[in-house]
Amino acid sequence: MKKRFSALLAILLVAVLVFSGCTSETPETTDPSGEDNTSESLNITFVTPLLGNPVWLAAKQGAEDAAAEIGATVTWVGPSDIDMDEQVRQIELAITEQVDGIISCPLSPAIFETVYKDALSKGIVVINTAVDTPEDTRTAYIGTDYVNFGQQAARNLAEQLGGEGEVAVLVTSLDTENQMSELKAGEELLAKEYPNVKIVVVETSNSDTAQAADKTSAIIDTYPELDAIWCLESTSPLGVAQTLQERDMLDKVLVLGIDDTDDVLDLIDQEMIWGTMTQDFYKMGYESVKMIKTVKDGGTVESVQDSGTTLVTKENLEEYKARF
Amino acid sequence: MNNNVKKSKLSQLLQRFDQLGIVLVLIVLMVAVGFKNSVFFSRDNIINVLRSTSYVFIIGIAITYVLITGGLDLSVGSVMAMAGIISAMTAQTGASLLISILIGLLFGFVVGLINGILVVKLNIPALIVTLGMMYIVDGLVLIVTKGSPVYPLPESFKALGQGSVLGIPNIVLIALALALIGAFVLRNTRYGRCVYSIGGNRETARLAGINVNLTQMSVYVLASVSASLAGILMAGRLNSAQPSAGNGYELTVVAAVIIGGTSMFGGSGSIFGTLLGALLMTVIENALLLMKISAYWQSLIVGIIIIFAVGLDQYRRKKYGIG
Structure with missing residues (x-):
């Protein structure tokens, strides 16, 4: 089951924060080749893990917008379903074509290390988005910083609750690394800055909307004073909202979701949940291209960059939708 | 004297009651959680437990048949997701509720038929056939949905999954009806006896004039069609067909059936036992949450x-x- 489960997780790229690589130190990195290619326009290949997925289409838009600004060319390739071998083949092809930069998302980092090293040795800039590989296998990484994400989500929730309340948390499973890092960061922030906001229970949904619905029912029965439910995976909000509606408790319990899938945005629009924390895939694409340009011009870039998060509620929903 | 006879009759009856252990554990568990948190016996919570049990139980009824013949079906979780998705997509095109449901069930029928043919005609072990089918249908789910849920669904579809009669959710009533039919067919019809005798001894069953192949194929069709029904009802309840629906259900269902006393090697088992097995699984999960036991400890306690x-x-x- 684990296999099937993780395959699904990978596909549900909305929750695509699988492994956290090097988030502690952020040393500077320079272009290993040191060549100056500024006279020619840059050729960049973006090897997406999924061709048709909305979050990656946002990253593509970001990359193309940045490319238009600097006069570079971005080639968009990748499998139509999760297929990491195909991703690696596309990267090999890009190396043969001697492109200037490669942008990708190494869903299972180990698979990409060899081909990445090969690219680096030929002077190609390699940028990871959303998931990282070890520092010596790529030029730079841009993605969501889990600690930052967890802290911001907890802070938003605490402020909305007026600094007081009981919160239940739903995660996929207790060993989903990124979600547990986010939860830990959020818990620590609450303990320090909002001691009256208490996480009373952490439950698992197995990334299954039906389980999220059933667990929510038991949670609100067990914690009648509950003020909020914080979902750290994106299939939960729909199930949570469904149960709260059935039990006529939509007004009593605040729900904070994650990511910007259609159902989550609709739930915000219908005021069934309060808000969602989204990851900025557009920025990941945009900044990746800019970083390749910087390195190719002989400059230096941060080894690890946080693409940031945005809180979307009813108030900024239309503005957010218009942007993507 | 008379008293003694009565006593021994009662103890005989208890001795013969196959699932006494599960019933006792269920009762102890319910009393314990009821003391700790009386909410357990509230109407809302009972409905929540019965509804969760129903999805597992609807598939469990058919899997009881499969296991009694000595077979196994691991593809039901994936079939559940895919049937929900197919039905939901059909409904989204504006097709009527009945047509949408039938198309979802038809998918289950076809998958079950393929499973059955591969197991019976090509003699491939059921574990391998249905494990392979699990991956294939999983693949179909991802190819069709690209990982995103099918959402939103028409009102009639939602009404089916979310509706209730006299406060009892439709899914619970459907599960009850299927249980009665499933138990009756298994105990009181020629088909039911065929199912048992194939699991007991395939060769003897064949010599007794039973169409062993057809009966064996039919239980796989039953399993897939039941899984499809559960998937369609779940999609209606959640107002969306989720690619991750049914995730892990194959194990939960098979576990519930075996806990309920059905033999893994075929030949014996009952629908009532499966109901108890499914109830035990859901009640434990619900009880641990209500007793405020940390999620870190839950798996360990469930196992014990x-x-x-x-x-x-x-x-x-x-x-x-006995037995």
């Missing part, structure tokens, strides 16, 4: 309770020489 309940029955069977 299951082994204890089934162990109790096995011990009794051995002691009294």
Whole structure:
């Protein structure tokens, strides 16, 4: 089951924060080749893990917008379903074509290390988005910083609750690394800055909307004073909202979701949940291209960059939708 | 004297009650959680438990048949997701509710038929066939949905999954009806006896004039069609067909059936036992949450309770020489 489960997780790229690589130190990195290619326009290949997925289409838009600004060319390739071998083949092809930069998302980092090293040795800039590989296998990484994400989500929730309340948390499973890092960061922030906001229970949904619905029912029965439910995976909000509606408790319990899938945005629009924390895939694409340009011009870039998060509620929903 | 006879009759009856261990554990668990948190017996919570049980139980009824013939079906979780998706997509095109449901069930029928043919005609082990089918249908789910849920669904579809009669959710009523039919067919019809006799001894069954191949194929069709029905109802309830629906259900269902006393090697088992097995699984999960036991401990406790309940029955069977 684990296999099937993780395959699904990978596909549900909305929750695509699988492994956290090097988030502690952020040393500077320079272009290993040191060549100056500024006279020619840059050729960049973006090897997406999924061709048709909305979050990656946002990253593509970001990359193309940045490319238009600097006069570079971005080639968009990748499998139509999760297929990491195909991703690696596309990267090999890009190396043969001697492109200037490669942008990708190494869903299972180990698979990409060899081909990445090969690219680096030929002077190609390699940028990871959303998931990282070890520092010596790529030029730079841009993605969501889990600690930052967890802290911001907890802070938003605490402020909305007026600094007081009981919160239940739903995660996929207790060993989903990124979600547990986010939860830990959020818990620590609450303990320090909002001691009256208490996480009373952490439950698992197995990334299954039906389980999220059933667990929510038991949670609100067990914690009648509950003020909020914080979902750290994106299939939960729909199930949570469904149960709260059935039990006529939509007004009593605040729900904070994650990511910007259609159902989550609709739930915000219908005021069934309060808000969602989204990851900025557009920025990941945009900044990746800019970083390749910087390195190719002989400059230096941060080894690890946080693409940031945005809180979307009813108030900024239309503005957010218009942007993507 | 008379009293003694009565007593021994009662104890005989208890001795013969196959799932006494599970019933005892269920009762102890419910009393314990009821003391700790009376909400357990609230109407809302009981409905929540019954609804969760129903999805597992609807598939469990058919899987009881499969296991009694000595077979296995691991593809039901994936079929559940895919049937929900197919039905939901059909409904989104504006097709009527009935057509949408039938197309979802038809998918289950086809998958079950393929499973059955591969197991019976090509003699491939059921574990391998249905494991392979699990991956294939999983693949279909991802190819069709690209990982995004099918959402939103028409009102009629939602009404089916979310509706209730006299406060009892439709899904619970459907599960109850299927249980009665499933138990009756298994105990009182020629088909039911065929199912048992194939699991007991395939060769003897064949010599007795039973169409072994057809019966064996039919149980796989039953399993897939039941899984499809559960998937369609779940999609209606959640107002969306989720690619991750049914995730892990194959194990939960098979576990519920075996906990309920159905033999893994075929030949014996009952629908009532499966109901108890499915109830035990859901009640444990619900009870642990209501008793405020940390999620970190839940898996461990679930494992202990299951082994204890089934162990109790096995011990009794051995002691009294039943089964």
